[in-house]
Amino acid sequence: MNWLKSFLDARLATGPVPAAEVMALALYHPVHGYYRRAEGPWGFEGKDYYTALDLGPLLGQALAHRFREAWRKLDRPPTFTVLEPGAGRGWLGRDLLGSAAELDRDFATALRYLHRDDNPAARGAAEAALAPWLSSGQARFVAEGEALAPFCGAVLSNELFDALPAQPWRWDGGRWVREVLTAQGPEWHAAEPSEATAWFEAHTDGLEPGDGSIWAEGLPALVTACAMPLQRGLFLAVDYGERADRLLAKGADLRRYKGHTVDGTWWEDLGTTDLTADVDFSRLEQLLGEAGLENLGHLELSRWIRTHAPLMEWEQAWLALPAADRMKRMENLLQLTLPGMMGSRFRVLEGWRDKG
Numbered sequence: 305m306n307w308l309k310s311f312l313d314a315r316l317a318t319g320p321v322p323a324a325e326v327m328a329l330a331l332y333h334p335v336h337g338y339y340r341r342a343e344g345p346w347g348f349e350g351k352d353y354y355t356a357l358d359l360g361p362l363l364g365q366a367l368a369h370r371f372r373e374a375w376r377k378l379d380r381p382p383t384f385t386v387l388e389p390g391a392g393r394g395w396l397g398r399d400l401l402g403s404a405a406e407l408d409r410d411f412a413t414a415l416r417y418l419h420r421d422d423n424p425a426a427r428g429a430a431e432a433a434l435a436p437w438l439s440s441g442q443a444r445f446v447a448e449g450e451a452l453a454p455f456c457g458a459v460l461s462n463e464l465f466d467a468l469p470a471q472p473w474r475w476d477g478g479r480w481v482r483e484v485l486t487a488q489g490p491e492w493h494a495a496e497p498s499e500a501t502a503w504f505e506a507h508t509d510g511l512e513p514g515d516g517s518i519w520a521e522g523l524p525a526l527v528t529a530c531a532m533p534l535q536r537g538l539f540l541a542v543d544y545g546e547r548a549d550r551l552l553a554k555g556a557d558l559r560r561y562k563g564h565t566v567d568g569t570w571w572e573d574l575g576t577t578d579l580t581a582d583v584d585f586s587r588l589e590q591l592l593g594e595a596g597l598e599n600l601g602h603l604e605l606s607r608w609i610r611t612h613a614p615l616m617e618w619e620q621a622w623l624a625l626p627a628a629d630r631m632k633r634m635e636n637l638l639q640l641t642l643p644g645m646m647g648s649r650f651r652v653l654e655g656w657r658d659k660g
Contacts, residue, residue, distance in 0.1 A: 364399020394430030
């Protein structure tokens with residue numbers, strides 16, 4: 305028996321429930337939520353989805369180069385702290401720390417990694433992935449909501465903001481409607497103008513029937529919490545999404561991931577499948593600016609990799625690897641850089657803070 309379905313059925317008997325509330329319940333219920341399960345959803349066989357980290361270590365290696373640039377820009381501080389909220393299995397931290405040790409001894413000595421994710425499956429996997437650095441004190445766990453002293457370094461998020469509960473909206477040609485769940489299934493119901501609809505209208509030259517996007521009510525609070533402890537340094541977010549106007553034009557909606565298939569039936573199998581939404585990078589950029597970050601901008605992950613990764617050095621070094629390992633590295637690189645592959649579906653947003 306699906307406890308969440310039974311709970312929602314009782315709610316629905318009293319009236320419709322907004323899609324964002326269903327998503328929040330399905331993902332984050334403290335007992336039955338998808339992200340509170342004992343077994344993690346990441347990977348290939350028998351899992352629901354894979355990430356760039358499942359393809360290989362190159363994203364972490366590229367980040368090591370980018371963070372070393374930031375460390376140098378900050379005049380090589382003795383401690384360079386990287387906070388990763390929503391850090392999952394800790395694989396990105398593992399790849400970052402391991403790459404830094406090979407890249408630059410002084411930078412590696414300065415580097416400290418903070419893993420923040422209260423997901424029980426994530427914590428267990430991260431303990432294994434980060435074991436050498438946890439033992440040395442170079443990495444540690446911080447609880448969600450734990451106050452952190454201001455630090456110099458970077459805030460890094462990878463597929464964090466796409467997991468925020470999000471509300472789909474549509475323009476039907478004469479009014480705004482929002483998606484809700486009813487006892488009969490999902491429906492679009494009229495709703496009063498709101499902050500969300502005002503934002504959408506400000507980011508289009510003209511609405512057409514079917515235009516629409518998503519609105520994550522919790523985005524401002526999450527951005528503030530992530531950015532607050534960064535006194536000096538780089539904020540870097542990797543996620544899938546687009547500018548506000550492009551999301552509106554395509555009618556961005558919720559997605560359901562189950563067994564490596566993706567569809568729009570977000571109301572099915574609640575608590576046992578992943579739900580995500582495109583990130584509105586225009587709104588994320590504005591909120592980071594309001595939080596005091598500067599020099600903000602975003603671009604495709606594929607272009608970011610080509611800008612910051614030492615591709616020629618990598619390919620030269622791979623010549624010394626066994627053929628099978630060399631092929632894996634090349635496949636990892638192609639996934640991150642070729643059109644139509646993962647690197648073209650994700651974007652990287654950067655911002656800088658220097659409070660002096």
